[in-house]
Amino acid sequence: xxxxxxxxxxxxxxxxxxxxxxxxxxxxxxxxxxxxxxxxxxxxxxxxxxxxxxxxxxxxxxxxxxxxxxxxxxxxxxxxxxxxxxxxxxxxxxxxxxxxxxxxxxxxxxxxxxxxxxxxxxxxxxxxxxxxxxxxxxxxxxxxxxxxxxxxxxxxxxxxxxxxxxxxxxxxxxxxxxxxxxxxxxxxxxxxxxxxxx
Numbered sequence: 185x186x187x188x189x190x191x192x193x194x195x196x197x198x199x200x201x202x203x204x205x206x207x208x209x210x211x212x213x214x215x216x217x218x219x220x221x222x223x224x225x226x227x228x229x230x231x232x233x234x235x236x237x238x239x240x241x242x243x244x245x246x247x248x249x250x251x252x253x254x255x256x257x258x259x260x261x262x263x264x265x266x267x268x269x270x271x272x273x274x275x276x277x278x279x280x281x282x283x284x285x286x287x288x289x290x291x292x293x294x295x296x297x298x299x300x301x302x303x304x305x306x307x308x309x310x311x312x313x314x315x316x317x318x319x320x321x322x323x324x325x326x327x328x329x330x331x332x333x334x335x336x337x338x339x340x341x342x343x344x345x346x347x348x349x350x351x352x353x354x355x356x357x358x359x360x361x362x363x364x365x366x367x368x369x370x371x372x373x374x375x376x377x378x379x380x381x382x
Contacts, residue, residue, distance in 0.1 A: 189257035191268075194326055202249040204233050205334050206342055214343050215350060229350065236345040240338055243373035246270055247329040248338075257323040260312035264305045265325065271302035272330035280318040287313070341373045 193200055208229045217225065241248050246269040253268055260279075267274075274297050277289040289295055294313075295304050304325060306312055317323070 189255060189321070189323070191253060191255050194252040194254050196252070200251060202234070202237075202251065203331075204230075204237055205248055205331070205339060206233055206237075206346075208233065211343065211346055215347060225350075229346065232346045232349045233342065236342045236349070239345060240342055240373050244338070246332065248334055249331050250329060252326065252328045255323075255325040255327070256321040257325070258320055259317060260323065264303045266301075266303045267325060267327050268329050269302035270330050270332050271297070271299045272328045273297070273299075274304060274325060274327045276324060276326035277304070279313060279315070279323045281322075282316040282318060284318065287315075289313075338373060 208226050211229050211233055212221065212226070215229075237248055250272070251268070252275070255265075255267060257265070274291060274295075277291070277295060278286050279289070280286045291297055292307065294307065294310070296307055297304055304327075
């Protein structure tokens, strides 16, 4: 995403867990599995629901569950820093100078958070710090995304994708690539897609 930094989920202990938009019980009911279906099916469905949600997120360009990320940058950009959508909060914003001293920036004093556009920018008539920065990963923006209201079509797309995986045991229709995903699933994931404008 950035040629001057790296994006990754914040390392926490315990590791972050996500509340999926569809439960295993809901998915089992969608598949019309009997109440006595094997427990291993539930484990498989749980992993497939997560994977289908991740496919949907890739198509949507936004998170569908709450997550916390660390964005590490080598340098401040000219103005706006785009972060993951939908942005709920910036939890930590700091930079390390060439002497190894870390300085915390203060929201509404040093920077502004725009949750509508999911970005961070300097305050009005302000600018980013001009300090000489640490050579690599000098800037940390730890931020949390919030789960949006998910369109019914996207939820159905997740259900259809899981059903295809569960019943066919193939990632997609035989012989097709990811780019040639069945049209109905690909199109429903495009609903509500986040568009970024230059």
